Amino acid sequence: MLHLDGNLLPAEQRGAAETGLPELRKLIERTDVEGADFRESKLVLVGEGEVGKSSLLAAMRGEPFDPDRGSTHGIEVKTLELAGPGADPADAISLNAWDFGGQKAYRPTHQLFFTAPAVYVVVWKARQGPMQGFVDYWIDLIRRRTSDANVKIHIVATHVDAEGQHPKIDQAGIRERHGDLVGGFHFIDSATGTGIPALKAALWESAAAMPQIEREVPASWRNLRRNLIESGESYLEYDAYERRADAFGLDADAARALARIATQLGYWIHYPEIPGLDDIVVLKGDWLSTAVSLVLDDPATAGANGLVAHPRLGDLWDDPGRGPRYRYDPKFHPALVQLMEKYDISYRIAREPGRPESSLIAQLLDEAPPPLDDVWHAFGPRLARDAQLCEFLDANGAKAVPEGLMHQLIVRWHRRSLGRERFEDSVHWHSGFVIEPDPFSRALVRLEGQRLRIEVKAVYPEQFLHEFVRDLEAYAGELWPGLRLKRLVPCAGVCIDPESSEAGLFGMERLLSRRRLGKKTAECRRCWQDVPIDALLHRRPADDDEPGEAPNAPQGLDAIEQWTRTQEELRKIIGLLSDEAVQGPRFYKVELRDKGSWAKRLTHVGIRVVLWCEHSQLPLYVLDGDPSSGVFDIDVPREWLLKSAPLIRRTLKVLWSTVLPGGSVALDLLMPSFDPAAIENHLELAEESFKVIAEVGEDALAAEQPWAAGSASARSGAELRRLHAFLNKADPGYGGLERVQDRGRFLWVHRRFAGEYEPGVPTFDAT
Ligand SMILES: Nc1nc2c(ncn2[C@@H]2O[C@H](COP(=O)(O)OP(=O)(O)OP(=O)(O)O)[C@@H](O)[C@H]2O)c(=O)[nH]1
Ligand SMILES: [Mg+2]
Incomplete structure (x- = not known):
């Protein structure tokens, strides 16, 4: 058996493992037959603008010094061959050197390409003022993105001969903060060549010490890659x-x-x-980043607060006034837009007749916040409010907001923005945004110094806070593994500060551990009062994934409250079955086709499965106006029905509540002419069926104990996967439901909503 998890396999083989076992087998077989050493690694040059990064790389590559070198647009990737200390050619290492343009505007995008394993060079120039801060800044940026694994950082001062003095830097301080990550301090001059050979030797040492420098890969792979690198082509059509x-x-x-x-x-x-x-296969890593830099450098797009019509993008990407490196065949323009979306750089705004399709480049948003009176302060005066703050701490415990975080969040959450239908209604700026998680709640997210403050107005604001912070944690963990998220709870008026500044903040972890220890209060570090922990954590447990009590509204709750609870339950079911959603939908309802046959205990029973759309929370037959749409009569093993009963019951309850008065907003908005009684009839049938299953099932349950072992979610998931297999036989298209992605999670929606999630291939027409 092959063990694929853990880090036992080198990256290539892990990659192959993810793409499927047959490929991995093939790779391993080939390696046995024709394995060859492949000494290759990545070198990344970073630093402020014009400090001499490109000149340094040119000098190391043995190119003549160019006193009039232009600033680097985006990234340039070149190879740097380093010979080992002896003359043995087998010691030579080939480095893919990534030379980043230092302009500030590029940083949020560039750091996406900071990966490990790699040798990093932080370049600085000792002319003006204290450069130490910049050097620290770049080291921090690298560490946040790489979590220190397989990274060495060299710190290189340029212009040393031109300056006529040895520049000073606090080497001891840097070593103390960054320890073993620091490969060395170097002082060079690219114009005269001073220090270049010694630097190359040091880089070779670091690269040679990288784990997996000698990866065993098939010789055919290596030879192909060599050939492609040497050919200098940017891309190849796939058949070529x-x-x-x-x-x-x-x-x-x-x-x-x-x-x-x-x-x-x-x-x-x-x-x-x-x-x-x-x-196509794009062979140059800088292909995308250069295209992005052309947009970021465009004054017209910056002047329009990041809003750019696609014809303008077309002009920027194929400008006859620029050199070939900066021109992209128009047939790739749609792919470039989709890549920017994939990296959360831009999103497409709602289409409007008479206007060309357009995208928002979040990084170019205005610095100044728009007025928030109407959209935030006046919104929902009677709704409950809650807030949380998030800090990001690096390996040394220092606070740091990840570069570009806010822009990426704006893109990530744009489906909840106020401008979903009319872009002009959006409320977002360089460091904040307002979104509408659902029709009855809003959230204001903004940077406050080194903290992210998330405020919510809703019936149960803690639900959205929980979802948002959890999403943030997962997202930041992926992009900046070197940072840790710290959650803070504001005192929210509990604080007894004489100025009632309400500025007291409590670390969430501290509150939770105090509570676990049985303590009832926590001391406020602002007013030094003991504040009841329960008052600070007026939150209900939100991540229990066991079937909770029904979302059926207790007496006295109004429609919005009931709606909110239903949504919460829906979200829980969606979250519970997120792995299974890769394969098929989660919302369905089951009826017994012949209740009598159930009692006969045959091995198979005839059921009717009715599929629902996870976006509108309505059955497909309603959305299609066709009673047979998404309705399947299939035979399933009796034992499957027994095992699935808990999930069926849980889903049925929540689907019921979506059609109760006030339950589903969608029904009124989307289907004003539809009579909810039709759905109710169907649900009643399902409920009766469920009663029959449960009654006759009791003794069978006792005998078979299908509900006994494992966690509820694992069991439900396994049974749902089996249902997908049954349905697949009847209709692999699941009645026309389409799978879409929202913030990395899959949803199964009716085709008419799919466009809201996946806007399709972008267009470049003028209207
Ligand atoms: N005398 C001297 N000049 C240098 C040295 N390194 C760079 N220069 C000059 O400084 C200017 C900027 O150098 P680049 O190598 O383009 O700087 P960069 O860091 O790549 O700049 P960006 O791409 O804009 O981030 C150029 O005009 C170089 O000729 C050096 O070591 N000595
Ligand atoms: Mg440069």
């Missing part, structure tokens, strides 16, 4: 790539595996799932 691969002895499967793995490693770009990128 296949032909080239074939010439190096790679069949179609192996070529596809290599393309995917090289994408995962950040060398190439090939996304078979993005239309337009499926038929």
